[in-house]
Amino acid sequence: MKIVEFSNFSFSYDNGNYILKDMNFYVEEGWCVLVAGKSGCGKSTLLRCINGLIPKYYKGRYEGEVLVDGVRVIDYSMSELSKKVGTLFQNPDHQLFMFSVEREIAFGLENLGLDPSDIKDRVEWALDFLNLKDLAKRAPYELSEGQKQRVALASILVMRPKIILLDEPTSLLDPKTSLQLVNLLRNLKEKLKVTLIIAEHKLELFSPIADRLLVVHDGSIKAYHRVKEVLKNPSISSYGVSLPPLAQLSLFIEGFKEPSLTIDEMMKELRRFFNDRVS
C-alpha cells in the first residue's frame, strides 16, 4: 500500500523560486527511504510537505498533491496528521519542552486530549521500548545528545505514527551513537513496521537498512530506486551524494554484481571473487 505519494508536486516558499519541482514518487508502507542530496537541495522542505508544515505553517505556491495514507495532506488537520506522521528534527533541543522525560513523552498525548490512564500506559510502553526507564525522571536537557534524541523519538513513537520523518538525525551525534541510532531504527522498522523517511547524506550508515534511495538535486528527483541500483550509477556523486567507501570499492572490482553496503556483504563477494579466480 502506498503510504506517501507525491504527484506532479511543486512548491515554492512565498512565491520565490521553486524549491521542489514536479516531483512524482511514492513510498510503500514499511519502507525505509533515504533522501540524499546537497544541503539546500530541498530535503527539509520535502519532509515538511509530508508532515503538513507545508502548507499549514509555511505558505507558498503549492501545486499538485501530496497524499499521506491515501488522503491529501491539505485535507488533514494538524492534529490528525500528528497521529500519522512523527518528525524528528535536526536539533533535539528545539523539540524537548518539558522538565522530565516522562512528561516530555506524555506531552503530545496531552495535546491530543487523551485519557490520563491511557496516556500513562502509552508512556510506560514508550519508556520500555526505547530503554528509557532509568531516565524517566531526569530532565531532558541534562542528557547526552544521543539520549535526548531517544527521548525525542519516544515522544514521537508514543503517538503511534505510521510514518516517521528524520531530518539529518546524525548531524549532532558521534559515530558510535549514530550506529546505535541505526540499530534502533532497524528495530522500529522490523517490530513496529513504521515507514521511515530519513534525510541524510551519510549513506554508509543508513544504506544497510534502507529500501530505497531518493536523490534530490536542486528540487528535482535524480534517482529513486533500491539503494544498490542507485549506487551502481557513478554519476550520482555529482549530486553531492558521497558513495559509501565499501560501495565505491566494490564498483572498482570487476565481477562484482552489485555494490556492497556492509562488511559482511563485501566479505561474501570477495570470497566468491577469489574462489572464482582459483578454480
Next chain:
Amino acid sequence: MFRLPHSFIFSRQDSLIHRLDIRVKIIIFIEFLILSLILFNIRDQLTLLSFLGALIFLSKIERRILNSLAFITFLMAMIFILNLIISKEIIISLSYSLRFLLIILTSSSFFQTISPDELEYFLRLLRVPRYLRFAFISALRFVPLLMLDLIQITDSQRARGLELDKGNIFKRIKNRIPILIPLIISTINRSSQMAEALETRAFNSTKKDVLCLNLNFEKRDLIFLFIFFLPSLLTVGYYYIIYP
C-alpha cells in the same frame, strides 16, 4: 563565591520536602514569607530561623545555600550598619538584617524545592489555561539555553578579535552589537524551530485540558503541614493568648 542566582533555581533532589504535595509547600512558603515580613523581635525571628533551618536540611539544599552565604552575610552586614547609623539601636538593626536573611532563605528554598512540573500542576489548579502554562514553563526551560547561546556567541566573537572591554562606556556598548545581532538571529531561529516541533505534536489542537501528573495528598503531607505551621501557632499563641 557569589553564587546567589544558583540558590533561586530548582534543584532536583530526592528529599522529604521535595516529595511534599505542592499545595502544602505553597502554604508553608506563604506562611514563612508572611512571618518573615511581620516578625520583628529577635526571639521570634530566631524561632522561625530554626524551623527554616530544619526545612533547608530536610530538603538537602544546604550546600547551595551555604555557597551563597558569603554574599548574603555581606548584604546583612550592610543592612545592619546602615540601620545602626540611622537608628543607633543595635537590636532593631539586628532585627532588620535577620528579616532580610529570613526572606532570602524562604524564597530561596521555595524556588529550589518546587519543580516546574509541580508549578504547572499548581497553575492548573488555579485554572490557568494550558497554552499560558506552557508559555510560562517553556520560558523557564529556554532561559538556560539562551544563556548558553550567549556564552557561545561571545566566545566565538572574541576569538575573531572582538574586544569587549576597551574604551569608554559608549564604546563598550557599541562593542556588544556583534554579540546582540547573532543572539537575536539564533533566538528567532530557535523559536521558529520550536514552533514547527509544536505543530507536529498537535499543540493547542483540542479544548480539553489534560495534564498527566498525579500528585496525591498523603498523610505525610498533613504531618508536615502541622509541624511547619507551629511557628504561626507559636506566634499567634504568644501574642494573643499569653500576652494579649
